[in-house]
Amino acid sequence: MKSILIGWLALAGTFVLIYHWDDQGIPSPARDEVGESQPLRSLIEANASEHEADPHQETQDSQHVQEKLAVGDDPLQTWFERRSKKRPNVLFIVADDMRPDIKAQVHSQSPWIFPGMHTPNLDSLSDRGLLFRRAYCQQAWCNPSRSSFLTSRRPETTMVHNNSVFFRDVNPNLVTIPQYFRQNGYLTLGMGKVFHLMGLRGDHDDDFSWSMPMYRNGECFSEGWDTWKAVSKDDRHGLQLLDEVIADFAVETLEKVAPMSQKEDQPFFVAVGLKKPHLSFVFPDEYLKYYPEENITSPINPTSAEDLPDIAWFHSFEVRGRREYKKAAEKWSQKQPLEEWAIKELRRAYWATISYVDDLVGKIIGKLEELGVADDTIISFIGDHGFHLGEQSIVGKNTNFEVANNSPMILRVPGLTDKGLITDKLVEFVDLFPTLADLAGLPSVPQCPPGTRESQQTDLCTEGSSLVPLLRDQESSRWKDRVFYQYPHYVDYSWCMGFTVRTAKYRFTEWVSYDYKETGADWNKICGTELFDHEVDPNETKNLANDASLTKTIQELRSQLKGGWSEAVPS
Numbered sequence: 162m163k164s165i166l167i168g169w170l171a172l173a174g175t176f177v178l179i180y181h182w183d184d185q186g187i188p189s190p191a192r193d194e195v196g197e198s199q200p201l202r203s204l205i206e207a208n209a210s211e212h213e214a215d216p217h218q219e220t221q222d223s224q225h226v227q228e229k230l231a232v233g234d235d236p237l238q239t240w241f242e243r244r245s246k247k248r249p250n251v252l253f254i255v256a257d258d259m260r261p262d263i264k265a266q267v268h269s270q271s272p273w274i275f276p277g278m279h280t281p282n283l284d285s286l287s288d289r290g291l292l293f294r295r296a297y298c299q300q301a302w303c304n305p306s307r308s309s310f311l312t313s314r315r316p317e318t319t320m321v322h323n324n325s326v327f328f329r330d331v332n333p334n335l336v337t338i339p340q341y342f343r344q345n346g347y348l349t350l351g352m353g354k355v356f357h358l359m360g361l362r363g364d365h366d367d368d369f370s371w372s373m374p375m376y377r378n379g380e381c382f383s384e385g386w387d388t389w390k391a392v393s394k395d396d397r398h399g400l401q402l403l404d405e406v407i408a409d410f411a412v413e414t415l416e417k418v419a420p421m422s423q424k425e426d427q428p429f430f431v432a433v434g435l436k437k438p439h440l441s442f443v444f445p446d447e448y449l450k451y452y453p454e455e456n457i458t459s460p461i462n463p464t465s466a467e468d469l470p471d472i473a474w475f476h477s478f479e480v481r482g483r484r485e486y487k488k489a490a491e492k493w494s495q496k497q498p499l500e501e502w503a504i505k506e507l508r509r510a511y512w513a514t515i516s517y518v519d520d521l522v523g524k525i526i527g528k529l530e531e532l533g534v535a536d537d538t539i540i541s542f543i544g545d546h547g548f549h550l551g552e553q554s555i556v557g558k559n560t561n562f563e564v565a566n567n568s569p570m571i572l573r574v575p576g577l578t579d580k581g582l583i584t585d586k587l588v589e590f591v592d593l594f595p596t597l598a599d600l601a602g603l604p605s606v607p608q609c610p611p612g613t614r615e616s617q618q619t620d621l622c623t624e625g626s627s628l629v630p631l632l633r634d635q636e637s638s639r640w641k642d643r644v645f646y647q648y649p650h651y652v653d654y655s656w657c658m659g660f661t662v663r664t665a666k667y668r669f670t671e672w673v674s675y676d677y678k679e680t681g682a683d684w685n686k687i688c689g690t691e692l693f694d695h696e697v698d699p700n701e702t703k704n705l706a707n708d709a710s711l712t713k714t715i716q717e718l719r720s721q722l723k724g725g726w727s728e729a730v731p732s
Contacts, residue, residue, distance in 0.1 A: 236577050237633055244602040249575075250422050250538040251342065251597060252415075252529060253432040256518050257303065257354055257439040258558065259544025261569040263287070263515075266294055270585070270699050272461060273552055273564055275508070279451035279516045282523030286542060286571050291582040291632060296570035297663060298590050299646050301546040301558040303439075304357035306590065310543070311337045311356065313594035313606065313623040315645065315726065317681075318616045322649050324357060327364045336621040338594050339370040342430040345603045348421070350414055351375035353407035354434035381406045382443075388483045389442035389510035391449050402443065404435045408521040412528045419532040428601075433525060438514035438548075440479050448513040457505045460551040461700050465495035468704040469553075470689025472652050472672045473561065473659065477549075480507070480556045495554055504551040511550055539600055540573040541593065553701070561648050561659045561670045561691070563701055574600060577632050584635035587644045587663060591625030591726075599627045611727035626731050641731045643721055649675060657688035662722040668693045668701070669718035684723060692718070 261271065264278045265287035271294070299309040300316045308314075308321040308328040312335045316322055320331045328335065339349040349372050356366055358377070367374045382392065382400040392402065401409070411433045421427040437444070465474050474495050481490050489500035498504065522542065529535040547565045549555035558565045570588065572578065595606040609615075609622035616624065630637055643664045649656055650672070658675040660682070661668060674686035690706040692715060705711055721729070 235633070237629075240574070240577055240600075241602065243576075244600075247426065247537070248347075248428040249601055250428050250534060251347075251430045251601065252525070252538055252540045253338070253355075253430065253597075254522060254525065254540070254542045255307070255355060255432070255434045256522075256542075256544045256569075257434070257436050258546065258548050259438055259515065259518065259569060260547040260550075260564060261294070261296075261544070261567060262512060263519075263569055265292060266569065268294060270294075270695065271567065272699055273550075275458065275512055277452070277456055278512060279448075280519040282519045282526065283542070283569070283571065286522070286526065286540065286573060287583075288581040290540065290571045290573035290578045291584065291628075291635070293570040293572070293584055293586075293588050293628075295585050295587045296543070296568055296590065297566050297587070297644050297646055298546040298568050300648055301560060301565040301646070302648075303545055304359070306545045307355070307357050310545075310590035310593055311339075313338075313591045313625050314609070314616060315591060315624050316647055317613050318609075318624065325359060327359065327361045329363065329366070329369075330361075332617050334620045335617075337366065337370050338597060339430055339432055340366075341594070341598060341603065341606070341621065342601070343370065343372060345601075347428050347430045347601075348372050348418060349430045349432075350418070351432045352410050352414065352434065353378070353404070354436050355432045356434075376407075376410050378403055379406045379410070384441050384443045386484075387441055387443070388480065388485050389440075389507065389514075390444075391446035391510075391513070392443060393446050402445070404437050404518065404521055407433065407435060408524050411525045415525070415528045415532060415534075419529075419534045422534060422537065435518055435521060437518050438511055442507070442510035442514045444510075444514045444517040448516045449509070451516050452509045452512050454505075454509065457509045459501055459504060460498075462552050462702050463498045463504070463554060465553050466691075466693070466702050466704045468707060469495070470672065470691065470704075471495075472650050472657055472689040473670070473691055474553070475555050475557065475559045475650070477556045493554070498551060498554045499556065504556070507556060508550045511548070536575045538575070539597065540571075541597065542569065542571045543590065543593070544568045559648060561646065561661045561668075563668060563693075563695070563699070565648075566646050566661075566663075572596070572628065574632065582632070582635055584631050586631060586635065586637065586640045587642070587665065588628060588631070589625055589644045589646075591623065592628050593625070595623040595625060595627040596629060599629050608730065609727075611725070624726055630731070639732050641729045643729050645722075645726050645729075652688065658682055659689075659691075660722055662718055664718070664721075666694060666696050667714070667718060668695060669715070669722060671719060671722060690715075 262274050262278050263280045263283045265284040267274050267276050298306045300306055304324040305316050305321050308319045319328045321328050343349040351371050358364055365375045381403045382397050418429040486503050489503040493499050529538055546558050547568050548558055549564050552564050598606050606623045609624045643662050647660045649658045656675040657672045659670050659672045661670040670691040672688035674683040691704055692706040693701045
């Protein structure tokens with residue numbers, strides 16, 4: 162019997178929970194000081210009984226999905242027929258602060274992506290999956306983004322706009338992705354940074370989302386306070402880096418649950434949250450070899466856009482106060498970038514960290530293949546949002562710029578995406594929940610009512626759209642033609658919310674006065690406007706909001722923005 166020690170910080174102090182693998186190979190909580198926890202198998206059986214599926218409802222939902230697809234004699238039909246007999250597993254991987262700098266993603270409309278990326282494992286996943294090159298988070302910060310995609314609600318519904326509010330403190334009854342799978346008989350296990358963990362009571366969502374308390378971390382190497390560090394084996398003194406610990410636990414978890422999915426028809430939903438490439442950029446030193454100093458490029462757009470309103474820029478607080486760059490940042494402003502040597506150093510370290518993450522993803526996926534369950538497992542990979550690496554004179558996220566909101570998103574569905582698919586259709590992270598539910602053959606997630614208050618009062622619904630139609634036709638003309646995201650900034654002692662609508666051609670952002678206590682957005686009080694033409698200016702170097710020849714275009718985009726997501730739902 163193998164024991165694994167798991168420690169985490171909670172509000173009341175440090176709690177320690179002991180897990181053991183029981184005689185049937187199932188992870189279950191052992192006794193602790195509080196009392197005896199219910200064995201996991203009992204939890205599974207109780208859960209299955211409580212949420213026993215209605216066969217009539219399952220048939221209706223299967224028919225609903227097929228109607229959406231206009232299913233004929235094709236692989237999609239085969240998939241759903243197969244999954245009506247054996248439900249697929251789900252491996253859900255999230256990387257932190259990861260922009261789409263993947264070799265497979267390099268293309269002309271994302272010229273900021275470094276073409277020399279070393280990401281063989283994510284490239285391989287793309288070669289066997291559907292790569293969404295135009296995927297967008299709903300707010301470029303960890304907690305708002307995760308609260309959004311895990312509930313399939315937008316930040317105006319969750320009312321999570323910062324990293325200090327747990328979504329259940331505002332909307333306690335919203336159903337999350339793992340919670341929905343758990344309600345439908347899945348064994349749901351989480352590890353690492355899936356939800357944004359703030360040290361608030363319940364912010365790991367154990368009571369709702371997971372079949373057992375999620376795994377936070379074990380003993381690992383202390384990163385210290387350096388902005389970046391290439392760690393040698395000698396530096397570690399035998400300790401692993403945090404994400405190595407998480408990846409190893411993911412591998413061990415798969416070893417235990419895979420046989421259950423094969424022999425006992427107990428499907429699993431395993432969510433793995435990797436902390437990198439979030440600052441500090443700490444990684445094994447062998448990854449620097451992929452990025453020689455002489456190959457590191459500077460940003461194409463190192464200063465803020467022409468005619469950019471001040472409200473749109475961000476002061477890069479994550480780096481500005483770091484001791485290594487204090488002198489280099491003395492003159493840092495919209496029009497005066499951080500000194501070039503510092504930018505190149507940070508870019509090199511960030512890209513090396515991505516290559517480190519890529520290896521960990523490969524290790525986890527490789528275990529699926531080794532265990533013989535890869536063909537029965539859907540794999541979803543995303544980064545929670547993008548990241549500036551000197552573009553617009555910013556290092557960090559927290560903006561409405563393209564580089565902060567365009568994020569990696571890959572979906573592998575065995576038998577459907579094996580030849581590798583690519584789409585440039587606009588998609589959103591809120592689309593993931595209904596997509597995974599449909600592919601797993603669960604009851605379809607209903608569309609949320611259009612009003613914010615009505616959506617908040619609906620436990621289960623989606624403010625996105627299932628991506629399943631794009632598995633059939635990556636250029637579908639019936640898909641939505643615009644997506645939405647937002648970010649709040651504070652100026653002159655008041656808040657303004659930057660609401661964005663992104664179309665194939667334009668990124669339009671209206672910054673409006675925002676009252677958190679009473680009225681919310683006041684569209685009659687404009688703090689600033691942005692308009693960028695991505696067909697000719699993908700680096701967002703010239704703001705066209707004051708171009709008189711585009712007045713009609715701006716009026717149309719403003720109308721679409723105020724109409725919101727519910728008016729953009731695909732037909």
